[in-house]
Structure formats: structure tokens, C-alpha cells
Amino acid sequence: MGRLERLPWRTIILVVLAVLILATIAIGAFRTLTEGAYSADAWRDFIILGLAQGAIYALVALGYTLVYGILRMINFAHGEVFMFGAFASYFFSAAYAESGFLDREPLLSLTILLVVAMATSAGVAMLLERVAYRPLRGAPRLVPLITAIGASLFLANTARGFFGSSPRGYRKPEVLEGSWTFLGGDVPKIRVVVLLTAALAVVALSLFVARTKTGRSMRAVAEDSEIASLMGVHVDGVIVTTFAIGGLLAGIAGVLYSMTFEQVNFFMGFQIGIAAFTAAVLGGIGSIAGAAIGGLSLGLLQALGPSLILTGYHIPSPFQLREAFTFLVLVLVLIFRPGGILGTGEAEKV
């Protein structure tokens, strides 16, 4: 029951808007393609880049989706959870790189990096829940929202104070340098690793939620926390677990992201956070499959959109507008299909 006005002009405006947008996209894409601004190889690279980037979004988006499903709250600070995981693994990776351990035992050191990042992110997420969100259970909606945005700023600047404001270079093991030849083209190894790891994590999470007792409790709380608590589910425990799981996934994403872009910095959480949230909404917030689909779609949109559409209009430096493009996608999704690709639309009870 979210609708306020049912005047037909609203529908008319939306339809006109949709037609205009589609026309803009179609004309831009047509002109870009006919002008041949990019080669086929370039397009393939865009797609692979988009998928790998999207896989990372998906992992972070899962954190938003899980928490939203349970608390109906956007954890703005989730991007910072991701950032802390990335930073923690950075220190290990830097030490291992120096001692040569990273290249000697790539699999073992990667595992350690992942564990460190996951543990840190999960820890930060649980701390955040305990300190900032738990005291606000049941408060008017505005309150946790403002808290979350404050927590995001606070955590990002804590990292700035702790670790400094200059970015630090992140080294990946030598075995992941270079590319594999695949489908008649070169695919950077790291992208393949990112995609596989993310896929594995999503599958593991789905199984966890579907098969385990904890997963069942999570679904019960998501359905109706009051009833669940009456049925003997320890709601606070489930909420902490949810934050922790979101943190674990964000930690994985942190390592993958840092290895892809080969650096970490204190503000990396913000952009990723927004993009991942967009992905969660795009796929249908509250749904695990939605987060995965949304992440991949957004990754592709970001990689292909600006070059495909904007180039056609001869807009200089289309990639400068990539973030703006993300936000535009978010706004449009919320206007035209607030339930996302998989969602049925959020309904609020009277």
C-alpha cells in the first residue's frame, strides 16, 4: 500500500519518461555501434570486466539484502565493513609479499587473506550492530537511518585516522598475474578467480539459508520477528548472525576487490556500498538470488552503459560519468520497478 496519488497524469508522465529514456538509449547505442568506436575485443573486455565487477557487487549486496530482509533497514555502513576487511587483509598480504610467502604458497596465503578479511569484516559488522543499531530497535525509522549514515562516515574516517589517507598498493600472488586464453581472447586470471569465488560464496550462502537451522531461524525472523520470537527463536542472536554473515561475504569481496584494483584506501567503501545497494535494489531487495542477479546486471550496465550510450552522443570522457550512471540506474529502478527484477514490490501493512 504505498501509492498516494492515482491520477492518470502520473502514469502518462512515467510512460513518456520511459519512452524518452528508451529512445535515448537506442539512439546512443545505435550511433556508437555504427560509428564503430570500440572493437569487438573491447566489447568483450567490457563484458568480462563488468561481470567480475558485478560479482563483487553481488557479494556486498548480499549484506544489504540480508540485513534489510531481517530488520527492514538499510545498513549504510556496510561499505565500510567491506573496507575494513580489505584493509586487514592488506597488512597480511603486504607482509607475505615482503617475505615471499605470497608467491611461494599462493593458495595458502590466499586462504589466510580471505580468513583474515572475513573475520575482520564480520567483527566490525557485529560491533556495529551491537553499538549503533541494537539500542535503536523499535525506534522511528528515521533514527536508525541517520545512525547508519553517521556510522558510515565514522568508520571511514576511523580507517583514515588509523591507516592514513593515502591509498596503499595491494599485491596479488604472481600466479594470478597475466591471463588465460579463453573463447579466443585473453581473460585476466584474476577476473576468473573473482567470478568463481563469488559464485561459490553465493551458492554456499543459499545452501546455508535453505538447509540449516540457523538459516531457518533467519527466514522466520525475516517473515515476522515477533512471531518468531514467540516461537522460541532467539531474535537478537539471529540478527547478530545476519550481520556476521553479511560481514563474511563483504570480507571475501574486500579481498577480491583489492586484488582486482591492486589498492586499498579508506574511502573505497562508499562507492562500493552505493553500487552494491543499487545492485540489491535492482535485483529485488531481500532476495539472495536478486542480489546475485542485481550485482551482475549492474556490473554489466556500468561497464557497457556509458561507453555504449554516451559515446554515441560524443560526450567527452564517458567513464567519468560512470558513478552518475549507477545512481541514475538506481533512481530509474525505484521509479519504474521498486520491487526490482525479482521482487514483487514492497507492500506495507496498514
Add this chain to the structure above:
Amino acid sequence: MGPVGVRSAIAAGLIGFVGSLYLALVGLTERFADLELIGEQITLGRLLIVLPPLITGFVVSRPRVVAGERRVASLGQASAAGAFAGGVAGAVFGAAVAFAEWFGVDRIREVFITVSPTLIEFLTFEQGVAVGFVILTVLGLIAGGVGGALKAASSRVRRPIVVGASVTVLLGLLQRIIPVAMRQLDLDPSVLYLPSAGLTVPAAIVVFALAAGANVLWTRSGQQVRARFRATASEQPIVRTAVLLAILAIASTVPLLVGTVISEVLGTVMVFMLLGLGLNIVVGYAGLLDLGYVAFFAFGAYALALLTGATLNTTTGAAAPAFSLDLSFYLSVWIVAALAAGVGVLIGAPVLRLRGDYLAIVTLGLGEIVSILTQSRWLQPVVGGPQGMRGVTDAAIGDISFRPPQNFYYLALAFVMLAVFVSWRLSSSRVGRAWNAMREDEQIADAMGISTTKYKLLAFAMGGAIGAIGGALFAVKIGSLTPASFQILVSITALAVVVLGGLGSIPGVVVGALVLIGLPGLLREFEEYRQLIYGGTLVAIMVLRPQGLIPNVRRTRELHEEEVEQDAWARSAAQREEPYATVVVGDTVDEEERST
């Protein structure tokens, strides 16, 4: 230690230690190491060392419910428990410092860049690790004990002490503004302040005594004074006018007293006051969380620049923008406000159907789009891209330019007063009532005949217009625009200003801007911790005191919705049973204030 168990005291002590450690690692302790507040020994950095154990001692002595029975620690028990917990905090912190020294500062520094030999020296009071450990432990003991005693003391004792100490520290922090003002008034600042440092020790004692005494008087008869003032003011409106005029008179002499540098800071404070007032309409009145408020700010600044004939900055010099007019500031500012209201409606229309949290993130996105566009090459011909614009009008009337900080202050003051007036009138009108109803329950407001769409758009339009005026003034103030001034931080700062003072509270916005913009502006040491402080403020206020420092009465009730009924119950119980009353009502400062 009475009701406080050893284990919980140790746990509290460890949390206090984490607090000290955090302050040290994030760099605040060292940053303020030499900021002398009182005398030469009490620096802000040292205050940050004792504050965590003090708070630990305070919190650990809170009354506890054991097996359904409420147990209040006596003064002695609370001091002991507080001292113990504070001592634990201090000792563990001291041990951590010793560990850092032993482990190797350089090795830790590879992770935590703030850990340096200077920091260690400061934390050990330049006495070496062993002595430092002892000092930290003892300081922790004392601070914790004081904290515990404060908690156990009756509010009649606690309040004057807390107020006195806060005022003293505040005056110490204002060491760069008050001496200047005193010199302007031909007073000798050395009565109060050491040369370019904090308060002198005798001055601090006097200030403390005065502030504490004033608080005692106010607690004793403040209610009556206030009530009498209200009564007189409602009978004779001239009293209220006189008070307003007096405030105005004070406000208009300030820049003459404080000189250029501080007037410059005050100008920024005024700009953010405007932003706060505008955002307050959107968030505080209508209950819509707008995280992209910077969009209006940027719009106001750039639109004013374009309307008044500013030029683009390029590498080869100035260039005319693709679109430009040459109007006067006093015409343009209204055009800008009207356009911004229109933009508010345009932005709002598609997204207002969305629920609160979606709205927040969409506005965040729109704000980001605007700041990305200001620096894009795409819009460079219009707004100058990364190089920005220059030559914005100085809003001169005749020969008087409003660019100099002391003059700008008056221009800004005029607009702030206007915005205050508008906010005040709106809040007590049919429109304000509709916003209120909508904020409390959107669906019911709709069912009662309020077009929520219309009133949301109205809030966006009003907030947008005021925010854009803030942007326009900002453009006049700095004369040239670069995208760096229009980042998301502006949105969050404005939000923090509104939240700190209290959502929906006009005096709250004024105080919020003074504290959050004024203090960091006066103490350049704060600069790099601004964002940290804003973020921390948002979280702390929402968790501890969601109604803000100077609450709007209604919002206080609303933000404590859960507790309100219990409070009402507790108070009615208090009237029935006297002994219970002292316990419940005397519990925390919050409850006392809520009941007033």
C-alpha cells in the same frame, strides 16, 4: 563496591581502555597533545586520556536491576567501583603503551600510522614506560572514582559540576576568539588567558565557580523565571519583541568584536545555518530524510554565479560560460530560490512515492550525480568542470562590498533571520500541521484528507529554496567556485547540524551550526577530524539523545515513542509512592528534562 560486581567493573574498564586506545590510534590524542586548555599542564590531549576512564567510572556505577530489585550504589560504593574500573582502564592502557614500546613503534606504525615515538612520549608523560604506566593507572583510578562519585551524587551536586567543567573547557577551547574580542573592548586578555594558550589556572577556577553557581541558581529558580517570562511575554508582546531585539543587537555587534578571521568562520556558520534551516523543513518538519541536500547548495551557488555574470576558470584564463546573464545579486537570489523550489519539485515528484529509506538513498544518489556533473568534462562549458568558476558578484550595494568577512556576516544574518522567520511561521500553521501529521503517520494523514504528495513536494520545494539561497550566499562569500566545495560531506554536515540541535528545532539548528561549524573552524586542529566528529555526532545523538540538544517538544515525545508511555506510568507511580519517585525521576538527566 555494592551492586557493581568485580566482573562487570573489569569489563567496563576494558571498554574504557578500548576508548583510550581508539582515541590514541585514530590520532586525536596526539593531535591535541599541545592544545593547552587550562594552565600549561591541562591540554585537550591529556583530557582525552582521562575522559574514557571517567566515563567508565560514571557508567559502571549506574543503578542495576538485580532479580527484579533496583539497586543504587551509594556514594562510597560508586566511587570505589568507578575507581576500580577506571584503574583497570588506565592500567591496561598503560600496559598497552609499554607493549608498544617493547614491540617496536616502527613495526606498529606499518599498520597504525599514528603510533609514533612522540605519541609514546606524550602518553608516558615523558617519564619513561614504567613511570608512565603508574601515572596512567593512577589517573585512571582518580578519573574513574570521580566518575563513579558523580553518578552516585544527587543531580543537585552533579549538574553544577558538569556544567562548570564543560563551560571551563569550552572557554579554554575558545582561546582564539575571546582574547581577540577582549582586546577590541580594551580589556586585557591576560586576566583570563595565558598568551596564545588556554585559561590561566585562577581564571579557570573563577569560571568554574561562576558557571556552577549560575547553574545552581538556575536549577533553583529557573523554572519560575521562565514561567514568569512566558506569562509576561504573552501578556505584553513588547517584552518578546524586546528580547528578540536584544538578541539581534548582540548578533550584529559580534563581527565588530571578533575581527576578520573569526568573522570569516562565522560567515561559514551562517551559511550552514541556512542549510540546516532548509534541511530542517525537509527532515525535521516533513520527516523526509534527504541525503542529497548538497544538490540544492550546488545549484544555488552555480545558478547565482551564472546569473550574475561569473566567468569560467580555464588553463588559459577566464572564459565566458555557455550561458550567462548579468543580473544584480538581489534579483538573482530570488530567481535562484524559485528555480531551486522548482528543482525540488522535479526531483521530488518521481521519488516521493518511495518509502523513507529508499528516499534517503535516492536523494543521496541525486546529490552525487550533481557533484559528479559539476566536475565532469561534459558540463565544463557551463560550470567550468574541475577548474570551476570565478568572478561571482560581491553583492555590493553602492560602495559596500559584501565579500569582506565582516560585511558578509550581515548579509548572511539577514537571510538567516528571514529563514528563521519562515520556518517559525510555517511550523505553526496549517501547512506545519499537515507536515506534522504526515510525519507521524503518513497513511493516516492521507486518509484524513492531506495530500501527502503535495506536502512532500512542498517540503522539498521550501527546503530546496532555502538550501539554494545558502549556496548563493556561499558563492558570494568565496567569490569563486570549485567542485571540491560541493561534495556529499555538505549534505552530511547539514544533517549533523540539524540532528545535533534537535530535529524540528529552530534554536537547535542555530546551536548545531555554531558547535559543528564554528568550533572546528576556530580550532584548525580539528580540521582533519571533522568528518569523524560529524559521523560520531550523528551516531551518538541518535543512540543517546535522539531529540537533540535543544529539542522541539513534540519531537522529543515522538523520538521516545517507546518510552513515553512508560514514563507517564512511572511519573504517575511517582506521585503515588514518594520513595519510588526519587529513584526513578532522579535517575538520569534525560528523564528529568523529559518531564519538564
Add this chain to the structure above:
Amino acid sequence: MSDAIPLLELRNVAKHFGGLYALSGLDMQVNEGEIVSVIGPNGAGKSTMFNVVTGLYEPDDGNVLFKGQSVVGLAPNQITRLGIARTFQTVHLFPNMTVLENAMVGQHCRSRSGVFGAIVRPPRTKREEERIRERAREALEFFGRRLAGYRQDQPAFALSYANRRRLEMARAIATEPILISLDEPTAGMNPRETLELRDHIVRMRDERGLTVLLIEHDMRVVKGVSDRVIALDYGRKIAEGTYEEVANNPQVIEAYLGTKAAG
């Protein structure tokens, strides 16, 4: 049924939530000046019918006519402005606004001053504000001393339960409706308060000329006030007529007993 256009008419209205039909092909009418009670077991679709009439839900099929005009697709606030006011099954006030302000919100749709009026406060706005206050007081005074005096300046949450219900009705009356829809107004009230409310419902029509559409479980109230009773079950009308006719209708008895047996 008279030949005149009924004040409110539902034609073949259907509303479903997922696979669950809350209303399936409901036809009913309310004539001007009547007090019509709608009864039925829990889940019969009574509240859904209210929500469809007042615009909170859009029907999936069928039409809702008010004074002969379709109101389907209108927003709740527009329907309120046309003259349908309502209360809710669970009380929904603006808890932190004062009692008087709550009622003044009801007057919103009968007044018009906007931002300009708020800021400049010309005489017209002052007069209007005075009128809003006056009418809101009047609506509160419909309940006698219950909502009068010092209570008007108390926040709504401070009221007793029964007074909250009364305030909700006063707020609905303040919208100056033609049709007032009351969703279980006596729920949670004690017998004395229920009796008092029964008189109030009759007075709503007799003194203020309102048409009343009432959902009620308390059969003493239904019996005491209704000109006509409509019984719903599974989203359909199963009986209609005077209280006695409906109460003795075998289908109605079965509907109630059936649910009782099942529950």
C-alpha cells in the same frame, strides 16, 4: 430500495491478496441518512471493504460509486475531501499532536491556506485558522465533556483508550463528511462506554445529519442503531435486511457457528 441514487454503491467489487479473495463480487448500497451495519465473522472482508471504499486499496474488479460517481483510483485524501470519513479498527491517531490538533487535522481538507498564508498571515488566513480551531472544538464537543477543556491541549497518547477512540471519531467528524465509516468503534470499550457510544452513533445521524456505515461485532449495538444490516462472509453478501431478519437468517447463523466451530 428507493429510486434515488444511493449515497454509496459497491458494484461487484472484488479484491484479492495473492490467492486469497477478501472480497469476491460484493454488491451493496448505503442510502443517505441511513445507519447501515456490516457484520460477519473475522476475515469476512469487512475491513477490506472499508479500505476499498476509502481508497486505501484499489479493487481488482467492480466499481465503487459515491453520489453516483466512481471513486475508484482516487487517493484516500481525495475521497475524504469528497465526503467519506473513517476510523480504523486499531486506533490510529497522531499520538504526539495534541487532542485539538488531531481534530484540526481533520479540518485540513475544508481549508486552503498554503505557504504564502502561513508566512505572511493575512487576515484571511487568520480567520481561516480561527474557523479551523472553532470547528475542531465543535467536533470534539460532540462527545460532551469527554474531550473538552484541558484535555484538548494534552498529547493524544495521554488519552485513555476509550477517549482515543472518541478522538478518532471526532477527527473524522471534523472532516465534515457526508458518510462516516466506523470500523468496530466499540472494540475494547467497557459496557457503559459501549452504551454511551451507541447513543453517539445515533446522534451522528440525528444531530449532524451523517450517514453512518458501521462495522460492529457487538450485536447489542448493531441491534440498537441499525436501519439495515448487511452480513458478509467470504467476501460476499450473504444476507441483508433489518436486524431481526439478518439475525435469523440460517446462512448467517451458520457462518458464525461455522467459524466458531472451526476456531
